[in-house]
Amino acid sequence: MTDATVTVSLLRRRMIDDMSLRNLSPATQRSYLHAVTKFSRYFGRSPDRLGLEDVRAFQVYLVSQGISWGSLNQIVCALRFFYGVTLDRSEIPERIVYARTPRKLPTILSADEVVRFLEAVPSLKARAALTTAYAAGCAPPKRQA
Secondary structure, three states: OOHHHHHHHHHHHHHHHHHHHOOOOHHHHHHHHHHHHHHHHHHOOOHHHOOHHHHHHHHHHHHHOOOOHHHHHHHHHHHHHHHHHHOOOOOOHHHOOOOOOOOOOOOOOOHHHHHHHHHHOOOHHHHHHHHHHHHHHHOOOOOOO
């Protein structure tokens, strides 16, 4: 075995032990190991020789590949665990940023769609209530002088 293989094997064993001590689920352990392995292979070096700028470059690469925010955050959790627990480099994990949850804009109906929706309501009473609720919610806010 080469020196790098021994180092990686020892790091991997230590990370597995750290995860087992913290009672992480087997699925989480597999996910974390996969993420750190992917990180290491991206740079072609042992992950203990990579730093914060490398983590950032890896995140930029993943985003450019169209990774989902959930998958990116899972990798962030794995790297934070690796650096913070396995390597005991407490200054790094707090600087590895999570991806923000994307905000989706609400669907807004066109005027024609609103009319069709209200006309589809069979009960006159329900239609009047929905029309009133819609009109109240769509009114522009009143300005106070």
